[in-house]
Amino acid sequence: MYRTMKQPIIIVAALSLSLQATAQSLEEGIKMYHYERYESAKKILTPLAASNPIANYYLGLSELGVENTSAAQAIFSKYADDAANQSGMARIAFANGNAAEGQRLAKMVADKAKKKEWEPLKYAADAITYSEGSDKQTAIDWYKTALTKADNTPLRLALGDAYRQIIGGGGEAMNNYERVTTKEPNNSLAFSKIGALWYAAKNYKLALENYNKAKEADPNNPLPYRDLANAYFWTGKYDLAKHNIEHYLSLSDKSIDDQIQYANILYLSKDYPGAINKVNELIQSGVSKPGFYGILAYSQLETKDTANALVNVRKYFSMQKPEKIFPSDFINYGKILLANNQADSANNYFSKAIAADTAKDKSERYREIAEGFKSLKTTEGYAKAGEWYGKIIAENPQAKALDYFYTGFYSYYSKNYTAAAGAFEQMEAKFPDQPSAIYWRARVASAQDEEAKKGTATSYYEKWLQTTVAGYEKKNADLMYAYQYLALYYYNTGDKASMNTYLSKIEAIEPGNAFLKQMKDLGKKKG
Numbered sequence: 001m002y003r004t005m006k007q008p009i010i011i012v013a014a015l016s017l018s019l020q021a022t023a024q025s026l027e028e029g030i031k032m033y034h035y036e037r038y039e040s041a042k043k044i045l046t047p048l049a050a051s052n053p054i055a056n057y058y059l060g061l062s063e064l065g066v067e068n069t070s071a072a073q074a075i076f077s078k079y080a081d082d083a084a085n086q087s088g089m090a091r092i093a094f095a096n097g098n099a100a101e102g103q104r105l106a107k108m109v110a111d112k113a114k115k116k117e118w119e120p121l122k123y124a125a126d127a128i129t130y131s132e133g134s135d136k137q138t139a140i141d142w143y144k145t146a147l148t149k150a151d152n153t154p155l156r157l158a159l160g161d162a163y164r165q166i167i168g169g170g171g172e173a174m175n176n177y178e179r180v181t182t183k184e185p186n187n188s189l190a191f192s193k194i195g196a197l198w199y200a201a202k203n204y205k206l207a208l209e210n211y212n213k214a215k216e217a218d219p220n221n222p223l224p225y226r227d228l229a230n231a232y233f234w235t236g237k238y239d240l241a242k243h244n245i246e247h248y249l250s251l252s253d254k255s256i257d258d259q260i261q262y263a264n265i266l267y268l269s270k271d272y273p274g275a276i277n278k279v280n281e282l283i284q285s286g287v288s289k290p291g292f293y294g295i296l297a298y299s300q301l302e303t304k305d306t307a308n309a310l311v312n313v314r315k316y317f318s319m320q321k322p323e324k325i326f327p328s329d330f331i332n333y334g335k336i337l338l339a340n341n342q343a344d345s346a347n348n349y350f351s352k353a354i355a356a357d358t359a360k361d362k363s364e365r366y367r368e369i370a371e372g373f374k375s376l377k378t379t380e381g382y383a384k385a386g387e388w389y390g391k392i393i394a395e396n397p398q399a400k401a402l403d404y405f406y407t408g409f410y411s412y413y414s415k416n417y418t419a420a421a422g423a424f425e426q427m428e429a430k431f432p433d434q435p436s437a438i439y440w441r442a443r444v445a446s447a448q449d450e451e452a453k454k455g456t457a458t459s460y461y462e463k464w465l466q467t468t469v470a471g472y473e474k475k476n477a478d479l480m481y482a483y484q485y486l487a488l489y490y491y492n493t494g495d496k497a498s499m500n501t502y503l504s505k506i507e508a509i510e511p512g513n514a515f516l517k518q519m520k521d522l523g524k525k526k527g
Contacts, residue, residue, distance in 0.1 A: 026055050033058050034189055035221055038065035039253040049075070057084035057123075061091075066255070069095050083109050087123035094131030102131060103138070110142055118146035122155060129162040136165045153187065156180045160193060170197055181213075188218035195224060199231050207231065222251035226258075229265065238269035256287055263295055272299040290319035298332050306339040327357040327365055335372040343380075346372070363392045363399065374410065383414035390419065393426065401431040408440055412447065420444045435472050438464040443481065452488035461486055476509050484515050491519060499523070 029044035041062040048055035060075035069092060076088035090105035110124035121142045128139035143159040160176035163169035174197055180190040195210035214224040225248035232241035242265050245258075252258055259282060266275035276299045279292045297313035300306070313336050317325065330353035337346035350369045357365050370388035373381045389407040393399045408423030421444045428437035442460035449456045461482040465474075487502035499519070506516045 026052065029055065030058050033062050033065070035223060035252075036065065037222065037253045038062040038255070041065075049078075053079040053082040054084060057082070057088055060085065060088045064088075064091060064095065083112050083120040084123045087127040090124070090127035091131050094127070094134055097133070099133040102127065102134060106134075106138075113146075116149055118149040118155070121146040121149075122158060125162065126158055129158060129165070136162050140166070153180050153184060153190075157190060157193065164193075164197065170201065173197055186217045188214045188221040189223070191217055192221065192223040192227065196227055199227065204231070204235075220251060222248045225251065229261075233261075233265055233268070238265060241265045242269040242271065256282070260289065260291070263292070267295050267299055270302070272302040275299045276303070290316060290321075290324075293319065294329065294332075297336060301332065301336050301339060304339075306336065309336045310340050325356075327353040328368070330356060331365065331368045331372065334369070335375070338372055338376060338381075361396055361398075363396050363403070366391045367403075370406065370410070379414050382410045383416060386410035386414055386416060386419060386423075390423070393423065401427060401434050404430065405434075405436065405440070408444070412440070412444055415447075417444050417448055433469055435464055435467045435469055435474075438467060439478060439482075442485075446481070446485045451492070452485050453492050455489050455493070457485055458489055480506065480509060480513075483509075487515075487519055491522065496523070 025044055026048055029041050029048065032038075032041035032044060039062075042059060045055045045059040045062065049059045050056075056075060056079055060072040063069075063072035063075060072088065073092045076085045076092065079085040087106060087109045090102045090109065093099075093105055094102035106124045106127045109120050109127070111120075113120040125139040125142035125146070128134040128136065128142075139162045140159065143155055143162060146155055147159070156176045156179050160173040160180075163173035163176065174194065177190050177194045177197070180187050181194070184190070191210045191214035195207045195214060198204075198210060199207035208228070211224040211228050214221055225244045229241045229245035229248055232238070232244060245262050245265050249258060249262060259278065263275055263278040263282065266272075266278055275295055279295050279299075282289075283292060293312045293316035297309045297311075297316055300309035300312065313333050316329075317333065320329075330349045334346040334349035334353065337343075337349060350372075353365055353369070354362060359365075366388045370385040373384035373388065375381070386407055386409075389403055389410065392403040393407055396403075404423050404427035408420045408427065411417070411420035411423060421441065424437050424441045424444060427434060428441065431437065438460055442457045442464060445457035445460055446452070465479075465482060483502045483506045487499050487506065490496075490498035490502065503516060503519055506513050510516070
């Protein structure tokens with residue numbers, strides 16, 4: 001009798017524990033969906049979906065999250081009369097480009113809401129909020145109606161998401177997210193969304209502050225790390241982007257898109273071996289994207305694997321859609337051809353880059369091309385680098401001092417002294433606060449008067465030596481060029497006093513200088 005009395009209590013207790021475990025699993029599955037960990041969500045929700053329409057709904061949404069529309073449709077259809085799954089079918093219609101059908105199905109779900117019911121309104125509004133080509137204002141209206149029946153976190157977060165998608169809706173989006181964090185200071189998802197809003201508004205300080213709050217609220221939330229990686233990526237801080245995306249990948253489901261972005265960031269943060277390894281890993285796993293071969297080619301260029309770079313850039317150009325090939329791609333192709341001693345073909349691709357660039361100011365393209373030629377470290381390469389920098393100062397009145405400098409510098413090293421002299425003369429006139437222009441005018445003149453007999457560099461060197469500009473420091477190596485030329489010139493003219501002045505200056509820098517010893521020996525013989 002005792003055993004028969006006890007058995008129902010045991011059964012009820014076991015059932016209670018089972019229901020509690022199911023509820024916790026469902027909650028975890030939904031959380032994984034909101035954290036965009038779709039594969040993890042699917043693993044949790046699949047065994048629950050057979051008996052739970054809400055689990056089934058989020059399982060379908062997780063399939064949509066990985067763009068598996070047909071699987072999602074099959075899942076939603078299992079609960080054809082359930083409001084949540086019907087709203088899922090509305091999302092399918094939107095995903096298939098049938099906005100009118102999507103709106104119709106969403107309205108049908110919204111109309112199911114009875115007096116005190118808010119859930120059908122939210123499901124209907126969600127179908128619109130998280131779909132392309134839908135009427136976001138309708139979603140906002142349904143959320144507001146639902147809020148008159150229940151004011152809760154899911155509604156506030158979704159309403160904020162809807163406001164974010166309409167012009168001028170950022171303020172209301174912020175209000176709704178902040179209402180959540182006021183009630184729930186540990187709501188990581190809300191802080192992530194606030195951070196994204198501030199980032200979109202280019203208030204990076206507050207964006208970072210809220211991303212950090214999201215991380216503190218739930219260290220297992222991958223979204224703030226992903227958003228930080230993207231933020232740093234678009235602001236050119238690639239090392240920080242790399243750090244954050246690596247942390248994101250440690251927490252996320254490592255989707256193919258995430259890994260592709262990681263490969264991009266590895267390349268842009270100049271971790272070229274890492275980028276090569278990551279892309280090869282993806283290719284070996286069966287994933288193939290045209291962009292992979294671009295990353296491979298450009299990374300191999302940087303690691304001096306120029307033969308494979310050429311193989312992969314050709315693959316990239318053969319696979320990529322023409323509209324997705326940008327001026328920088330043509331330039332990189334040209335650089336790879338240069339590295340493979342195909343200068344004529346390289347020039348062809350550089351010309352294509354300039355033609356494809358619709359910007360009125362093409363200075364940046366010219367600089368990239370010039371740097372490509374400079375990397376050859378040959379007289380011919382320096383000559384071409386000088387020519388391309390020369391295009392900048394010829395076409396752009398707002399050219400920088402460095403553009404004038406490099407035009408002259410590379411012209412000098414290719415022995416095109418006329419072009420070099422002209423560039424440094426223009427630089428001195430336009431940037432009088434740059435003493436290096438005077439110094440290089442002297443260097444050009446002295447290169448044409450190696451024996452210092454004409455004295456053509458004298459006035460420039462003496463002017464440079466007398467010039468003082470705050471923050472500009474004359475280097476000993478540069479001083480030695482000046483002192484040696486001037487000492488030799490004054491030796492040639494018989495001005496022994498001036499010669500000795502500059503020899504003393506040389507001795508102060510380098511007592512054992514070979515030129516100094518030679519000049520002293522000559523002075524003794526002459527004397």
